[in-house]
Amino acid sequence: GILKASGQLKAELEEYEFAGELGLDGSLRPITGVLPLALQSRASGRRLIVPSASAPEGALVHPQACFGAGHLLEVCAHLTGTASLNPAEPPPPSDAVPVADLVDVKGQQPAKRALEIAAAGGHSLLFVGPPGTGKTMLAARLPGILPPMTEAERLETAAVASVSDLGFQPQLWGRRPLRAPHHSSSDVALIGGGARPRPGEISLAHNGVLFLDELPEWQRQALEVLREPLESGAVTVSRAARQCTFPARFQLVAAMNPCPCGWAGDVSGRCHCGADAIHRYRARVSGPLLDRIDLHVDVRRLPAQLLRPDAPDGEPSAPIRARVQAARERQLARAGVPNARLDHAGTLETCRLAPPDQLLLERAIESLQLSARAMHRILRVARTIADLAGNGTIATAHLT
Secondary structure, eight states: OOOHHTTTTOOTTTEEEEEEEOOTTHHHHHHOOHHHHHHHHHHTTTEEEEEEGGGHHHHHHHHHHHEEEEEEEHHHHHHHHHSSBOOOOOOOOOOOOOOOOOGOOOOOOOHHHHHHHHHHOOOOOEOOOTSSSSSSHHTSSGGHHHHOOOHHHHHHHHHHHHTTTSSSOOOTTTSOOEOOOOTTTTTTHHETTTTTTTOOOHHTTTTSSSEEEEESOOOOHHHHHHHHHHHSSSSEEESSEEEEEEEEEEEEEEEEEESSOOOOOOOOOOOOHHHHHHHHHHHHHHHHTTTTOOOEEEOOOOOGGGGTTTTOOOHHHHHHHHHHHHHHHHHHHHHHSSGGGGOOOHHHOOOOOOOHHHHHHHHHHHHHTHHHHHHHHHHHHHHHHHHHOOOOOOOOHHOO
């Protein structure tokens, strides 16, 4: 702009947009956030020139119209027609980051069934069990059985990563993120923030999985900030200078021990925690947050014979993913969203029960003293189980 205004550059700039960090020697240094810049440039019908190191990211969404340059003089030469810049090439697809497969998990059939239901309907999930039973292994394999990302989901996820401190990683393009922050993380680390607001862990997990291990060890304040994003799918970070809204449509998977020592309920009888200690431990996680988690699953210690090297492997992720995808397609065709995201009216419309099953549900609500939110969660999970079975209606087996 300065060169144009001072008459040193004789070129039209209206069809271009420029973004980069200019060094004192005229070199162009890479920047973050190029992918959303390229999206907006494409929408406005303009060409984009960015530093060479940032250009492949922009080329993912703005091919043939995103150019990379290493020096300001290269940009000037391109604009005056002296030497043209070549359109940037998007980074090649990479398989450098392997996807964890459920074939590695032996036994634990109820937990794997719950994982399949959670994947099919987009439901949140809590594993409760002693240490070393495979809770973390199971959670790490959820992204591998989720349906493939749509083009819009790929762009949203990559755009969030692009404006984060981590930056966009081409090898993760099109893969559902798995974020597993440590339990010492603060609420700001989870929801995002800073003087210049940056997305937090829940936004970096957008369209993917947020895994919280050792759930009772988390700060209460950090866990409570999850309640609203779980409902709305977005989080707004307000600071004195600006306000930013980041997407946060993540699938929550959490894990916890049943007591401070971790062995309550185990057949070995090794737990010596008192009832008060167990109650205090579990009370670290608030009831309102637990009420927003659709599936609570016990993960038991495996018999030693199932851990032998020659023990049969579990079912691979590929056939499970096929069943999940078929169930998800039924949900999208029926309501346009996964079952976990049905609103009140959508739940009542798509999760109708036969009169005997409705009475069964009402008796369970009274007997177990469940909330209205829990009742709707039960209906949505039952609908997902029916979708996995290929049934158009919810049967008694799906409800129970």
